[in-house]
Amino acid sequence: MSLKRLFEVFLGVLTAFGGFVDMGDLVANAETGARFGMGLAWVVVVGVIGIVIYAEMAGRVAAVSGRPVFDVIRERLGARTALVNLVASFFINLLTLTAEIAGIAVVIELATGIDYLLWLPLAAVAVWLVIWKVKFSVIEKAFGLTGLLITVIAVALWRIGPDWGALIRGATSPTIPGNETLGTYAFFAIALLGAAMTPYEVFFFSSGAVEDGWTKRDLNLNRANVYLGFPLGGLLSIAIMASTAVVLRPKGITAETLGHVTLPVALGLGKLAVGILLIGMFAAIFSAAIETSLSAGYTVSQFFGWQWGKYVRPREAALFHVVVIVAIVLALAIGLTTLDPVQVTEYSIVLSAAALPLTYFPILIVANDPTYMGEDTNGRLLNTLGFLYLIVLVIVALATIPLMIVTKGGA
Amino acid sequence: MTRRAPLIVLVLLTFAVGCGLPAFDFSDYRSKAVSTVEETISEARTAMLAAELLRRDRTFAASAIVQLEDAEEAASGAVWDLAAVLPPDARSIGLRQQLQPSLDGSADLIARMRFAARHGDLEELGRLAQALKQPIGRLEGWVEATG
Numbered sequence: 001m002s003l004k005r006l007f008e009v010f011l012g013v014l015t016a017f018g019g020f021v022d023m024g025d026l027v028a029n030a031e032t033g034a035r036f037g038m039g040l041a042w043v044v045v046v047g048v049i050g051i052v053i054y055a056e057m058a059g060r061v062a063a064v065s066g067r068p069v070f071d072v073i074r075e076r077l078g079a080r081t082a083l084v085n086l087v088a089s090f091f092i093n094l095l096t097l098t099a100e101i102a103g104i105a106v107v108i109e110l111a112t113g114i115d116y117l118l119w120l121p122l123a124a125v126a127v128w129l130v131i132w133k134v135k136f137s138v139i140e141k142a143f144g145l146t147g148l149l150i151t152v153i154a155v156a157l158w159r160i161g162p163d164w165g166a167l168i169r170g171a172t173s174p175t176i177p178g179n180e181t182l183g184t185y186a187f188f189a190i191a192l193l194g195a196a197m198t199p200y201e202v203f204f205f206s207s208g209a210v211e212d213g214w215t216k217r218d219l220n221l222n223r224a225n226v227y228l229g230f231p232l233g234g235l236l237s238i239a240i241m242a243s244t245a246v247v248l249r250p251k252g253i254t255a256e257t258l259g260h261v262t263l264p265v266a267l268g269l270g271k272l273a274v275g276i277l278l279i280g281m282f283a284a285i286f287s288a289a290i291e292t293s294l295s296a297g298y299t300v301s302q303f304f305g306w307q308w309g310k311y312v313r314p315r316e317a318a319l320f321h322v323v324v325i326v327a328i329v330l331a332l333a334i335g336l337t338t339l340d341p342v343q344v345t346e347y348s349i350v351l352s353a354a355a356l357p358l359t360y361f362p363i364l365i366v367a368n369d370p371t372y373m374g375e376d377t378n379g380r381l382l383n384t385l386g387f388l389y390l391i392v393l394v395i396v397a398l399a400t401i402p403l404m405i406v407t408k409g410g411a
Numbered sequence: 412m413t414r415r416a417p418l419i420v421l422v423l424l425t426f427a428v429g430c431g432l433p434a435f436d437f438s439d440y441r442s443k444a445v446s447t448v449e450e451t452i453s454e455a456r457t458a459m460l461a462a463e464l465l466r467r468d469r470t471f472a473a474s475a476i477v478q479l480e481d482a483e484e485a486a487s488g489a490v491w492d493l494a495a496v497l498p499p500d501a502r503s504i505g506l507r508q509q510l511q512p513s514l515d516g517s518a519d520l521i522a523r524m525r526f527a528a529r530h531g532d533l534e535e536l537g538r539l540a541q542a543l544k545q546p547i548g549r550l551e552g553w554v555e556a557t558g
């Protein structure tokens with residue numbers, strides 16, 4: 001492997017690492033850490049393994065067939081099945097986009113003190129402008145790498161010097177705290193799983209692979225991204241959880257805002273680190289807002305067979321860009337209703353969990369079809385793991401709405 | 412029509428449970444009080460931590476003020492939610508009389524902390540954070556005693 005290629009792989013891994021955490025991960029991990037300590041860290045591990053398995057499949061389908069998964073799903077499973085998938089994923093994607101745009105505005109509010117509602121329209125316009133003006137590869141790398149600044153949370157945790165043994169024991173021998181119920185524990189487990197395995201991630205990952213012109217030559221890059229980048233992102237999620245478990249939980253603070261994520265960093269490292277964290281959160285959430293906006297365009301365009309993507313001139317993919325703009329405008333409109341951004345995030349990740357089988361089942365089928373994959377279909381181990389995950393995801397999907405009602409949204 | 416009836420009942424039940432039924436007895440009222448007190452403690456502790464970090468120059472004023480604003484809004488919202496529920500019996504009225512002063516006092520102190528932070532009056536902010544320990548201590552004592 002040439003040095004240039006090695007650097008490319010390294011950059012891809014770092015980008016996947018920095019781009020792993022979004023508004024949903026920040027909120028879900030901070031909240032569960034403050035409420036359950038490390039008692040739900042195992043769910044992050046389960047979620048990361050799940051996204052690794054399925055993102056690798058999605059990336060491989062794109063690299064081998066030269067087509068993104070949604071495009072192949074429509075052809076392989078028919079328009080009706082793909083339509084169900086499209087409607088569910090578009091709705092959840094829209095909620096996620098609302099949460100991400102609101103998240104950008106909240107981060108700016110934390111930096112400036114000016115109400116986030118005033119920043120919302122500017123955040124939406126900025127997301128659209130970047131999509132319109134900036135090259136795909138630049139977007140991917142610039143925001144992914146800047147998102148790495150969130151690792152300052154892990155440094156702050158180390159600086160605070162927690163009882164590592166207690167943290168590891170909390171993670172490896174999970175218990176339900178006395179003031180919580182089995183229902184809320186299960187609800188937040190589902191939220192964490194939804195945050196780690198959000199559907200837009202695979203749609204974006206596979207469409208992005210096509211945008212980047214991946215071929216069979218890039219299968220190793222695909223593996224490096226998901227096998228290294230995503231688990232590192234998962235470790236960062238656990239660090240977020242640990243930071244609130246150590247600092248906020250003993251004080252009885254429940255971490256219901258994005259501002260709570262900054263408190264352990266301020267305590268451990270001070271003002272400069274808070275600034276670094278805010279920049280990192282901005283980049284990570286901004287990157288996710290771009291990904292969700294593009295995912296809206298990708299899924300709709302791929303379903304209807306329109307020209308899509310940023311690798312062609314906007315004029316050639318006009319309908320794709322119209323869908324992106326409509327999604328951003330709708331998300332902005334929902335955000336401007338003054339719905340609490342954190343609540344929107346919670347609902348988006350929990351509803352994501354409810355729709356996970358709709359996203360992942362077709363990927364499993366397509367990744368096993370030699371018509372598209374030739375000799376690169378799934379191996380036996382991958383199929384076994386994929387199938388086991390599918391069973392888990394179906395159980396999670398069935399339990400989500402009843403749990404949401406019984407626990408009143410995890411209250 | 413008959414085939415739709417179970418669906419309608421299910422939808423109505425979902426809404427009834429989801430929207431939260433009014434407190435019917437002391438046990439419901441007490442559980443509502445517990446969640447209000449826990450929420451208030453959480454917001455007060457957030458405000459105290461944000462104030463401490465601001466006073467020690469470990470965070471930006473803008474960030475601390477936003478957190479104080481959020482804490483104020485959430486605490487007064489929680490206190491208002493409990494105040495809006497009609498106590499169903501004499502024991503519930505007693506419980507409300509026991510908790511309301513500490514809840515109101517906490518929400519008021521958090522609001523004043525936000526004010527002090529906005530005016531850059533760090534001395535007053537520290538004094539208010541210190542004062543907040545009293546009502547919060549009472550509320551924490553009540554939660555502990557309640558189990």
